[in-house]
Structure formats: structure tokens, C-alpha cells
Amino acid sequence: MSFPELKLGDWTQKVRGNLVPNQLLSEITWFRVGGPAQLFFQPADEEDLAFFLKNLPEDIRVTTIGLGSNLLIRDGGLDGVVIRLSARGFGNVEVLDRHRLRVGTALPDARVATAAANAGIDGLTFYSGIPGGIGGALYMNAGCYGTETRDRVVELRAVTRQGEIVNLTNGDMGYLYRKSNGPRGAVFTSAVYQGVPGEPEAIKAAMKEITERREATQPIRSKTGGSTFKNPDGHSSWRLIDDAGLRGFKVGDAQMSELHCNFMLNTDAASAHDLETLGETVRNKVRAKSGIELRWEIRRMGHFPPGREVREFLDGDVFTGAV
Missing domain, CATH: 3.30.43.10 (Uridine Diphospho-n-acetylenolpyruvylglucosamine Reductase, domain 2)
Structure with a gap:
């Protein structure tokens, strides 16, 4: 279309x-x-x-x-x-005084971790374990291995929907678990991170360990979107999915990974409809098994083609926009 x-x-x-x-x-x-x-x-x-x-x-x-x-x-x-x-326009990195780093939001997270390591700035190694870019990390408070974006970002620069260039603080973002509440419609263009002093080789060794752990436990070389569902309080999403017998579960060419069952995969020619149907099927079966409702971590947005709508838990409301 x-x-x-x-x-x-x-x-x-x-x-x-x-x-x-x-x-x-x-x-x-x-x-x-x-x-x-x-x-x-x-x-x-x-x-x-x-x-x-x-x-x-x-x-x-x-x-x-x-x-x-x-x-x-x-x-x-x-x-x-x-x-x-x-x-080209938003991929800059600048080392600042006091173990700070200013980065453009088009940079991949891993590139920021590497730039910090090269400058002897510790505290950003967790970004080496997160797929995606800094703009998304700022929006969703991305994190792993005990550290989140909100723990290190100190200020942000953005353009509002009205075209005004503004500076924001960490507090302006209203960060929560995998969520922010900053100015609606703002486009983040750069951010300043606060690190701590460290030895470059020791930081790179820690990053290598994170990378090796990811490669051993996550299907990072597949067509995937990272973690599919947020962890409910006191639970791990992957364990709830596994306990419901859904490791490797498929809808068409969409599949919950055998390696890490909180990762959805496009194994060949899956459609968005296949993937979202898989996710809602998993939510339905996990709820039936445990009584716990998984919440999407992956952002879903856009229009359903006519007759190809996907309902919440397969029998609830039809989603109509970003969630």
C-alpha cells in the first residue's frame, strides 16, 4: 500500500x-x-x-x-x-571535563560505550549490551546489568514539536522503568552523560565480557527487536514464557527464540501481523498459566491493513497506535 x-x-x-x-x-x-x-x-x-x-x-x-x-x-x-x-548530522561524540561525554542521539549505544572507554570514562559499559541508538535509549530509559540510562544522563537537548530548541535535565524526563515522561513530541538531538574515572583497558575488558555474555545467551545475530516484554515486578518475563511452554513457539515465520524466549524472531518472511499475533498469543497463554499480564517492551506503531487487526490477548481491544 x-x-x-x-x-x-x-x-x-x-x-x-x-x-x-x-x-x-x-x-x-x-x-x-x-x-x-x-x-x-x-x-x-x-x-x-x-x-x-x-x-x-x-x-x-x-x-x-x-x-x-x-x-x-x-x-x-x-x-x-x-x-x-x-x-552524519547527529552522530558526534565530544569528551568533556569531569568525566563527561556529549553524544549525538543517532549514535549506536555500543559506540558510546566504546568512546567512553577510550577516554577512560567508566560507568557506560552497560550500553555495550544494548542494541539500538542513544535516542531510543533516552526515550525508553534503556538499561541492563543493573544500570539504566537515567543513572548516567545529566542533561539532554531536544527540538519540540513547535520547532523550539530546548535543554532538559534528567529530572525533566520523569524516568521510570523502561519509560520516560519528557516533553511530548520532542525529538532528542544530543545528551550529556556523567561517568567516573577508569582505566581504558579494564573498561574494555568489562565490555568484552558483556558482549560475550550477550552472544552466548541472546539471538543477537537474528532479525529480532531485543527484549519483547518488560519484566513484571518480582518476575522474569523469559521464565514466565518458558513455564508456559512457549520457548520456540511459532506463528508463521515469527518465533519466540529457543535461546532466549523473551526475544521474538523473524525467522524468514514473517509479517508485522505474524509478530504481533505471536506476542499477543504469548501474553494470552502466560496470563492463563500464571495470572500475570506481560507488558510489551517493544514499541508497536502504525496501521493495521483492513482485516488484519490484532487484538489485545487476541480477544480484547484493537490497538490503534503506538503503545
Whole structure:
């Protein structure tokens, strides 16, 4: 399917970044599924992004996506504008005084961990174990192995939906477990992290250990979106899934990993519908087995094609947008 062209006016001629109508989002998500973006925008830099958002009519939906790792875009695609920041415009790293690091939000998390290690800054090794980019990490308070984004980020820079460039503090983000409550619609462009002094070789050794642990326990070389469900209080999602007999469970070419059963995989040619149906089937069966309702960690967004809707727990409400 495709969307009708957005008629935005002559002001778009002053935009320096790339504007692409009906860009297939399956090409940039780790699951390799998803329909088109009505208009796909990669700004040249922060000023270009601010100009675009300031001039874009308020009634046009704007969705920002990062590297596409923790994201399931439905087969009907996304209307409005989809913004993705490029490494060229938003991939900088700057070492600051007092063991701080300023990074652009298009950088992969692992690149930030490496940059910190090279500078002798400890405390960011956990990012070497998280797929995806810094923009997504800031949005969802990404973390692993006992450390979360909120533990290290001290300030952020963003462009609001109205095109205003703003500076934010950690407190402005209202961080919770795998969630933030910052300014609605803001696009994060950079962040400053506070680390602690460390020896580069010792930090790199710790990062290597994290990487080896991930490779041994997670299907990181598959078409996956990382952890599918958040851990309920006092429980591990993978154990609840395993106890329900769902390790390796499949819907079409969508499968819960044999290696780590809280990871969904696109084993070949799964659709977004297959993957979301698999997830809701797992939620249904886990609830029936344990009484516990798993909550999605993977962000799902976009439109269902007609007749291909997926209901919560397979029998509840139809999702209509990002969750």
C-alpha cells in the first residue's frame, strides 16, 4: 500500500535534509517488517530539524524512530511524517571535563560505550549490551546489568514539536522503568552523560565480557527487536514464557527464540501481523498459566491493513497506535 502525497508548500524547498515519500520502513527496522512512511525525513542538522518542525502544520502526525531495534511497525505503515536522525548530522561524540561525554542521539549505544572507554570514562559499559541508538535509549530509559540510562544522563537537548530548541535535565524526563515522561513530541538531538574515572583497558575488558555474555545467551545475530516484554515486578518475563511452554513457539515465520524466549524472531518472511499475533498469543497463554499480564517492551506503531487487526490477548481491544 501507499499513502497520498503530503502537500506541504514551497517552504520545503529550504529544507536541507532528505524528504522521501512512501519510504518502506521494513528496510530500516531490525525485524525487517513494516509498511511505508507517508513522508520520511532525515534532517541535515539540528537547525534543519527545528526549521522543518516549526513550519510543519500542527495537525500532521510526527513520529520519530531511531535505529529500529526495539520497534515493530505494522504492515499498513505510518501516516504523517517519520523522522530519523542520521549519523552524519547527529552522530558526534565530544569528551568533556569531569568525566563527561556529549553524544549525538543517532549514535549506536555500543559506540558510546566504546568512546567512553577510550577516554577512560567508566560507568557506560552497560550500553555495550544494548542494541539500538542513544535516542531510543533516552526515550525508553534503556538499561541492563543493573544500570539504566537515567543513572548516567545529566542533561539532554531536544527540538519540540513547535520547532523550539530546548535543554532538559534528567529530572525533566520523569524516568521510570523502561519509560520516560519528557516533553511530548520532542525529538532528542544530543545528551550529556556523567561517568567516573577508569582505566581504558579494564573498561574494555568489562565490555568484552558483556558482549560475550550477550552472544552466548541472546539471538543477537537474528532479525529480532531485543527484549519483547518488560519484566513484571518480582518476575522474569523469559521464565514466565518458558513455564508456559512457549520457548520456540511459532506463528508463521515469527518465533519466540529457543535461546532466549523473551526475544521474538523473524525467522524468514514473517509479517508485522505474524509478530504481533505471536506476542499477543504469548501474553494470552502466560496470563492463563500464571495470572500475570506481560507488558510489551517493544514499541508497536502504525496501521493495521483492513482485516488484519490484532487484538489485545487476541480477544480484547484493537490497538490503534503506538503503545
